[in-house]
Amino acid sequence: MKALQDLDIFVRTVDTGSLSATARALDITPAAASAALKRLEAELHTSLLVRSTRSLRLTPEGAVFLEHARLALTTLGEGQQALSTGRHQVQGVLRLAASSDMGRNVLLPWLEDFQDQHPQVRYRLTLSDRMANMYSEPVDAAFRHGKPRDSSLVALSVAPDNRRVLVASPAYLQAHGTPATPQDLAQHDCLCFMLGGEVNDRWTFARDGQPLAVRVQGGHVTNDGDVVRRWALAGRGVAYKAWIDVAHDLAAGRLVALCPDWETEHVPLYLVLPDRRQLTPALRLLREFVAQACATLPGAENVSQTGR
Template identity: 30%
Template sequence: MNEFHQLKGHDLFAMTVFLSAAKSRSFRATAIEFEVTPSAISHSIKNLEERLGVRLFNRTTRSIALTDAGERLAAKLRQAISSVADAMHEVEDARETPRGTVRINASDVAIRMILRPILARFLRAHPLIHLDIVTDGRLGDIVADGFDAGIRLADAVPQDMIAVHLTDTASFAAVASPGYLATRGRPQVPQDLHRHDCVCFRFDSGLIYRWEFERHGIVETIDVKGPLTLTDQILMVDAAIDGIGIAFVPDFLVSDALKTGALERVLEDWCPTFPGVCLYYPGHRHVSAGLRALINAIKQ
């Protein structure tokens, strides 16, 4: 208790500033976050270093980097701040009405498949909850990046997370426009795609997705080629409708186009089914009432 009383208000502020700068590696970005000048951030860090008697950052004119002492302090403070935040959340959850911000990290497909259908209804039912949804194609660290939960395909969820299954399975569909198929013919087996124009997909990491097919235990992985590469699967669907080539996307994205005849399926008996979509969160973190309300709304 005596150690706690030795902390002053400006110490707590300085530690919060330090953690932000440690994450962003930029005093300027930290200044924007706290709505102060970069010099104020630099002054706060300098005072903290003088109080502790150690250098926390190595500085150049262009960048900052944590020292070994800074790395150790950041690791300890993240744990402490997380514990304080959990304690605050538990007190807040004692109230009957869920409230506060719930931050979700999800792929574009997961957002369209899982969140979009329930957003309006959920926000009307919970007017004191603010959803902060970030579209991210990378499988980032939701803890380090400050998210309450992530949504991904089940086989992409980190093993140390608690996963809540939202769908049983997910399927892909290879599709093309009737005009394209009339001109170029229909592929009968995955290897036929080497003779077709395909709409390629690029991950945020820069890697090009290799199309994966499976039938009767036989797996075919195809490095497709084509005139167009995209990072947006909705645009891939549009490109297929426009006759640019064959697209390979989650089937729910093309359900309407298949019904209207704007697209037709090919290689249907080769298209695989994957484990379903999960919402996941760290097991050591308190689950807020707002996140629990969102999980319940999705399940319903």
């Protein structure tokens, strides 16, 4: 359907901010993409985009039409899927983003299992600890610890009881001793995560309803959450990680949970989307699949009961 393709090119061009990027993603020439936009504008008898050699922007009419185009693409896509594969099957490309640690060590095998069940589904997976810009980057949904600061985003709960857990390897604890309270962290090497140039060296806890913030320090700082986990496994220090990211390490004894009597920071896992209408049947099934996988991780029953 040429009209549907023209709508897709228009929406993609707005999202990427680049006609050339849209052409590359669809494996067509920039001239073909430009012709599609001109054809759409001719059919609507209005200009949708103001284009120059270096930039493009929506016209007021284009901004109004954009949301209708998004809804039309979603509706038509679901209709095509229902006709071609049946309502109990899903297909298409899921453009996903996730943090480096969860993406590599937890989510990746789950995606493989999900694809085994739904072979018509394909992935484009972006791993970064920086929250993707859901409006300008080619991402449909992102798995993230903690609710996004941007209130315009839709955050669907996946693992509501997820918390951080204070961990270290047996080798580190044998060499440096075991902290009995969060205050004892002042005498330990702490592995810190950095985001946007800001080091997260203020770790929060609570006990008997009383909050406690501890300023930590150490010789290892990184902007990659997976590196923090690897340092912890290598015995380089104490880490404050999301439980989902280290559940298997804790169960296998590669890491040990510390200060179990203290309540740790609550970091629920969400599936984040720019618009609820983008929750396709494939994304809906994937969310349910990942939620079930989180619930069956070793030690899951203890997270909500003990606050660890």
